[in-house]
Amino acid sequence: xxxxxxxxxxxxxxxxxxxxxxxxxxxxxxxxxxxxxxxxxxxxxxxxxxxxxxxxxxxxxxxxxxxxxxxxxxxxxxxxxxxxxxxxxxxxxxxxxxxxxxxxxxxxxxxxxxxxxxxxxxxxxxxxxxxxxxxxxxxxxxxxxxxxxxxxxxxxxxxxxxxxxxxxxxxxxxxxxxxxxxxxxxxxxxxxxxxxxxxxxxxxxxxxxxxxxxxxxxxxxxxxxxxxxxxxxxxxxxxxxxxxxxxxxxxxxxxxxxxxxxxxxxxxxxxxxxxxxxxxxxxxxxxxxxxxxxxxxxxxxxxxxxxxxxxxxxxxxxxxxxxxxxxxxxxxxxxxxxxxxxxxxxxxxxxxxxxxxxxxxxxxxxxxxxxxxxxxxxxxxxxxxxxxxxxxxxxxxxxxxxxxxxxxxxxxxxxxxxxxxxxxxxxxxx
Amino acid sequence: xxxxxxxxxxxxxxxxxxxxxxxxxxxxxxxxxxxxxxxxxxxxxxxxxxxxxxxxxxxxxxxxxxxxxxxxxxxxxxxxxxxxxxxxxxxxxxxxxxxxxxxxxxxxxxxxxxxxxxxxxxxxxxxxxxxxxxxxxxxxxxxxxxxxxxxxxxxxxxxxxxxxxxxxxxxxxxxxxxxxxxxxxxxxxxxxxxxxxxxxxxxxxxxxxxxxxxxxxxxxxxxxxxxxxxxxxxxxxxxxxxxxxxxxxxxxxxxxxxxxxxxxxxxxxxxxxxxxxxxxxxxxxxxxxxxxxxxxxxxxxxxxxxxxxxxxxxxxxxxxxxxxxxxxxxxxxxxxxxxxxxxxxxxxxxxxxxxxxxxxxxxxxxxxxxxxxxxxxxxxxxxxxxxxxxxxxxxxxxxxxxxxxxxx
Numbered sequence: 001x002x003x004x005x006x007x008x009x010x011x012x013x014x015x016x017x018x019x020x021x022x023x024x025x026x027x028x029x030x031x032x033x034x035x036x037x038x039x040x041x042x043x044x045x046x047x048x049x050x051x052x053x054x055x056x057x058x059x060x061x062x063x064x065x066x067x068x069x070x071x072x073x074x075x076x077x078x079x080x081x082x083x084x085x086x087x088x089x090x091x092x093x094x095x096x097x098x099x100x101x102x103x104x105x106x107x108x109x110x111x112x113x114x115x116x117x118x119x120x121x122x123x124x125x126x127x128x129x130x131x132x133x134x135x136x137x138x139x140x141x142x143x144x145x146x147x148x149x150x151x152x153x154x155x156x157x158x159x160x161x162x163x164x165x166x167x168x169x170x171x172x173x174x175x176x177x178x179x180x181x182x183x184x185x186x187x188x189x190x191x192x193x194x195x196x197x198x199x200x201x202x203x204x205x206x207x208x209x210x211x212x213x214x215x216x217x218x219x220x221x222x223x224x225x226x227x228x229x230x231x232x233x234x235x236x237x238x239x240x241x242x243x244x245x246x247x248x249x250x251x252x253x254x255x256x257x258x259x260x261x262x263x264x265x266x267x268x269x270x271x272x273x274x275x276x277x278x279x280x281x282x283x284x285x286x287x288x289x290x291x292x293x294x295x296x297x298x299x300x301x302x303x304x305x306x307x308x309x310x311x312x313x314x315x316x317x318x319x320x321x322x323x324x325x326x327x328x329x330x331x332x333x334x335x336x337x338x339x340x341x342x343x344x345x346x347x348x349x350x351x352x353x354x355x356x357x358x359x360x361x362x363x364x365x366x367x368x369x370x371x372x373x374x375x376x377x378x379x380x381x382x383x384x385x386x387x388x389x390x391x392x393x394x395x396x397x398x399x400x401x402x403x404x405x406x407x408x409x410x411x412x413x414x415x416x417x418x419x420x421x422x423x424x425x426x427x428x429x430x
Numbered sequence: 431x432x433x434x435x436x437x438x439x440x441x442x443x444x445x446x447x448x449x450x451x452x453x454x455x456x457x458x459x460x461x462x463x464x465x466x467x468x469x470x471x472x473x474x475x476x477x478x479x480x481x482x483x484x485x486x487x488x489x490x491x492x493x494x495x496x497x498x499x500x501x502x503x504x505x506x507x508x509x510x511x512x513x514x515x516x517x518x519x520x521x522x523x524x525x526x527x528x529x530x531x532x533x534x535x536x537x538x539x540x541x542x543x544x545x546x547x548x549x550x551x552x553x554x555x556x557x558x559x560x561x562x563x564x565x566x567x568x569x570x571x572x573x574x575x576x577x578x579x580x581x582x583x584x585x586x587x588x589x590x591x592x593x594x595x596x597x598x599x600x601x602x603x604x605x606x607x608x609x610x611x612x613x614x615x616x617x618x619x620x621x622x623x624x625x626x627x628x629x630x631x632x633x634x635x636x637x638x639x640x641x642x643x644x645x646x647x648x649x650x651x652x653x654x655x656x657x658x659x660x661x662x663x664x665x666x667x668x669x670x671x672x673x674x675x676x677x678x679x680x681x682x683x684x685x686x687x688x689x690x691x692x693x694x695x696x697x698x699x700x701x702x703x704x705x706x707x708x709x710x711x712x713x714x715x716x717x718x719x720x721x722x723x724x725x726x727x728x729x730x731x732x733x734x735x736x737x738x739x740x741x742x743x744x745x746x747x748x749x750x751x752x753x754x755x756x757x758x759x760x761x762x763x764x765x766x767x768x769x770x771x772x773x774x775x776x777x778x779x780x781x782x783x784x785x786x787x788x789x790x791x792x793x794x795x796x797x798x799x800x801x802x803x804x805x806x807x808x809x810x811x812x813x814x815x816x817x818x819x820x821x822x823x824x825x826x827x828x829x830x831x832x833x834x835x836x837x838x
Binding site: 003006007009010011014184276277280281 | 619
């Protein structure tokens, strides 16, 4: 029949393509695991698809490579020879950092990412680098959050969501972002979780079997394809380092390297950063941060999500509070009080719940070549961090912890509490 | 409540396919289920204008009633036995028909925060169709008013949001007819093909240029140009190319969807793009870029304007009339895009290039031996036209506004 043949000519290729795509995306086919080289590349790539995915992170955490998540933001991309990934490799440590973070990732993104890795993080250790700059009054910018938004991690979150303060708050926050309303069924499910209602059977089916499956498959297939390769920086860094680890010797070397790359400006900021990011705007930036304030806003509760999750997974976590380059802060007028207030409030939130493992570097702000630029650790700063990381990661299994999670940190009242209203738990001689 | 924006996500195409099936099957047996087509169109209009867009939906209903009454009234007036055809009534009808659009377009000037409550997705394109009808009624080409056909034409949902702009008589010819089986198979094949090319254009190439590439280049251009005169930098050239590619693939992709779905419904909506970047001069470009819009402006603004000027002997020189016509046409097109300096400059820029092109063509005609016509000159003219067009799109993009005035 002529008509039938014509119809097949028109629609045949479409039907074949549609069936093939559906098979690949929806059916729970497991794909070959990425090889260890790919996982290694992923661990230092800082690519958004690693952070947004689950497959590569899970493979890293369950492999014999002893990966430890290093959770942070833009500082992770400052790969000079003293970067944690390079030190670990050079000195054959028993761990390898799994770098999670990129410019613009904040607590909320990390919560969904860590939540997606739940199974493989239980009883493990992690390092979290907290940026004071996250804690602006309005919290994470919605479009920045969207950039790192992971539909897959949202389905994982919804599959396991319970009627507790953590999940209700997380759902509420997601609903405030444009990402949370992009799929109408997910949107509805989030609304229910936010008020403590369970999902309907249809929602469960859609989120777990349809959307979740398709996203998992896409993650399996595509995440490993577009990884940024930072091997170049790592190899370069490895060459600079002496074969024996000696702190004084390394500290001198870090100082020398820092001095050699910061000659162009009075801020001890890396030359390339200075000429690209500061010089064109320099006069405008003078005094521009006089009114900055890091002690209020939703980021404190978003951060509480992370703490709550760590506690739930019985993890042992080292928290790092990096300083701000003093010379730069002087120029921009960023008040020391702003940083002290932030330090006091976040330290209270940590210590009062039993998170006592804190590397507070706030007072190292005047050290030479400690920062690679304005707010990002570099050379001597990385090495200084290593003095905490090295003993902490002698073993990668967490000892039993005693955390007391308090719901109060999810409230508006806490977000609005000034630092001076809480006890000062900052240890000065830490 | 499900709300769908036309051709935005896979769901829309999914529902579309389900809704189209009975039409396809009917057409394969040489039957048009008109009641079903109407119901199907109605459902999609509801899906587009419900939920959060309900305000727009109500505006659409109000607008439709207004334009039905107006067009009905004017057709009745023109078909009276005595043959009434006063210019003043015609002008009044045109003014009334574009009045809602003018109100909607000028509201942002007075209240930039809130879009007009009379506005809805596609108001421009519906207005173009109505104005076209009134003009053709004036010319005596349309002699009867059938409300059902008028609504089918006006609210034809595949093209409702952004065209292509069809003409009433062409549309009704297709609508009244049922294509033969062979003819329909041809249309179906073309329709499916157009939709697939549309996917490639809008969701792969348009996404690549517009979502992945453009924001990054824009960021670099803002940083690089900061300390330079007028913010100039090589990255700005990158912004120009990336935006031009995005604009083409996004809109051409959308247009292909609209044309493809129309074909599947047995309506041969005119195409909107015909390899515009292969044009050898700007006049050719406007015959190939957003064709239904530029033909509409040509037929209903430029030609009318030129005839008026000649008939009333306002200007003697034909050349001056043509040039003034270009200015009028492109200025209106610029203002229609929005009341910002860059849309208006974009319009004036094109008017200027058109005038210069005409002058150049006259000059070349007088001096035929000036330039040889060979492959090299042809390629050069295409490259030159492409760059002139891309430059105009850089103006159109509004990026210069961000670059020059964004920081203040």
